Amino acid sequence: MFQTLPGFREFYPEDCSIRNHIFRIWKRSARAFGFLEYDVPVLEPLELYIEKSGEEIIGQLFNFTDKGGRQVSLRPEMTPSLARLVAAKANGLKRPVKWFSVGENYRYERQQKGRLRAFYQFNADILGEEGSGADAECIALAIHTLRAFGLQSRDVRIRLSDRTLWMLFLENLSLSTAAAEAVLLVVDKAERVSAEKMKEMLGLALAKVGESGNVDVLMNELQVFRTLSSLEAIEEKLARKSSDALVNRLVAWRSLIGRLDAMGLGDYVQVDMGIVRGLAYYTGFVFEVFQADGEGRALAGGGRYDHLVKKLGGPDMPAVGFAMGDVTLRNLLEEKKLLPNFINAVDVFMVAMGEDAFRLALADAVRLRDQGLAVEYPFKTDQALGKQMKLAAQSGASFAIIYGSDELAKSGVTLRDLRAGEESFVPREQVVERLFAVFG
């Protein structure tokens, strides 16, 4: 027997219903915010990802050489392809561009809880708008989506941070831009290592960019800054270092938080400078969504990436967006018992005694299906009535129509309400309308 590849999933009907439920809520949420759906190829030129993320990315890709000698890769994410689409029609698109997608991405990674090699993502991005209103809108959409699944502020938390503020803070400590970026890579890992280990990484990072300095002092500054957890605490910490850039940045922060509060979403948001996002292309606000209790991998993450569209060959276009994966989300929804029970049942099951009766049933089935009702029947017409009624019950249908010889002799059928257990004789020409009336 052939096996499914590790990290890939099969979807039997019940699983497929749950997957589709997640897709439906993702799409409905994005549309409520006026985002338009797009999609991009599953296979792309390898260069697209190297250009964005550097050669290191190759180790995590399903990449290969195709039969035409092209270096290609399964897409590990949507953003580079999105940037290409927007760049190619930059002048013809109404701005801001508000687009979303629901699609599968592929990464050759070690499997662990919440991480597979093939996973679905909901991506939503706003391009062409530099103000923090776009950041607020993306965060609001992420929260709206989680709420639409039934998750509340006690279940999930948005950890909100800001790479712009981090850079201003680090430059105030007299670090060069290169050193500041190297330091941020260390801060990104701080939660997962000991203080001792972090200090060691810090020394190495600074040495690598040719910067010397007192690692102990820097370490203390980082430990204070990365644990700031409110806008007030940030303002207090930076009060003595005011600059125009800093003042403007704090205005953007107040606007962002004020808008989320105005939407009643403030309870979901936790200021948390410990979030910096590993990827260097983020340029402003960054955020990650986590389950409020327990550990677990991020449910979603995103932020502003103002230079990426240009880097990938497009115009200079500010952008902000986020991605939400299905694996961690589904685990959480299961844990919180927020997944509905899907009952895959038809509306009507037809029972016919003999081929002639069955052909009358088929004619009625066409009319019912044309109106959107789901209709089923046994393919064998020589089975006893009792056997067929058992199949009707197993089908989960609400109604059975019985095309028996007695009824047909009187130009009628028996309509049985399978839930109520009641049945009645109905002239055949009325049975379809009778059912339309029930199903609306």
Next chain:
Amino acid sequence: MFQTLPGFREFYPEDCSIRNHIFRIWKRSARAFGFLEYDVPVLEPLELYIEKSGEEIIGQLFNFTDKGGRQVSLRPEMTPSLARLVAAKANGLKRPVKWFSVGENYRYERQQKGRLRAFYQFNADILGEEGSGADAECIALAIHTLRAFGLQSRDVRIRLSDRTLWMLFLENLSLSTAAAEAVLLVVDKAERVSAEKMKEMLGLALAKVGESGNVDVLMNELQVFRTLSSLEAIEEKLARKSSDALVNRLVAWRSLIGRLDAMGLGDYVQVDMGIVRGLAYYTGFVFEVFQADGEGRALAGGGRYDHLVKKLGGPDMPAVGFAMGDVTLRNLLEEKKLLPNFINAVDVFMVAMGEDAFRLALADAVRLRDQGLAVEYPFKTDQALGKQMKLAAQSGASFAIIYGSDELAKSGVTLRDLRAGEESFVPREQVVERLFAVFG
């Protein structure tokens, strides 16, 4: 600028709406027939396809060695994976299994009109039912789907044939099974080559399986049989060669055609023994769907494949199914002007003068979105009223809500019907309910 790979498509929002329309009708049609949705991995072990189709298939695949040394391939079709899913749970599944999927497949083929390297397919299959009722149901679903797009019997034609009947006919001509199968491969190509070329291929095919015989006589028999175009003509042709197997087969034919007629779908069906489907695993009725006028590639194709599940390691399980692609279908729907115009517009556009007014708007936006309405607003609150009203008009929204200082001083807003061009003052606490009433 990076290019999309040849044969792969990008979906800008307008294209994506059309793609989703096709998906929606595929899924709705399958559900009306009581089929359940499943899905399988995009990447599978290469062996799965070699086992089904032989080594020759590799030339058409996007196959490679992954980082774990596994021989893998993008899926060129759904059937082998489907067979694996059903085989793995064969005893636990309610029979007949009626399943469908909508997904993308990948083939490394030369591009031409109607053929891409990445294309979507609607697959529907019935497993565990050997009677021709299952064949009738698959054909009926294919036709129902085409009708749901607005295609009529003058637009599309189902060409219906039967490999069982072909084999009975060829065995009657004293051909061995191996010779009969070799001959069918020639018949499959007959429409695309001259009679002379066909005769040459026939001679080679027979020689290859070590069969001698009068090629001219066989050629004449084939030319007659493959152009039979009604059940009556088939019955007449085979009248003198009656056997139990033949009699039973003609009963199955009459039942199949009788059921399609009973559903009023007979006009769509053309008996056409010229269809044999190239793939050797088909075992009974086979069919292909074409545009009624003009040439063009098949819109759909399918048939019975009773031995495949077992061949792929599962139990002995009869099966019948079909696949419908999106590329040819979309071309035809465009030609027949059967694609709706998709207008991607929000329901409500909010206009706010200043940040405080905007925060009131945001609170109302949350309530409207929670009820499923699509709401948009400019992210900048310092734009003049005229500029914002222009954006409202461009958004395509049905209504604008204007949060101006004059209105807010009186605790209200202006609600503007953008289509009727009428507006009125509404107390703010009533505006959300007012809009719910309009949008139901």
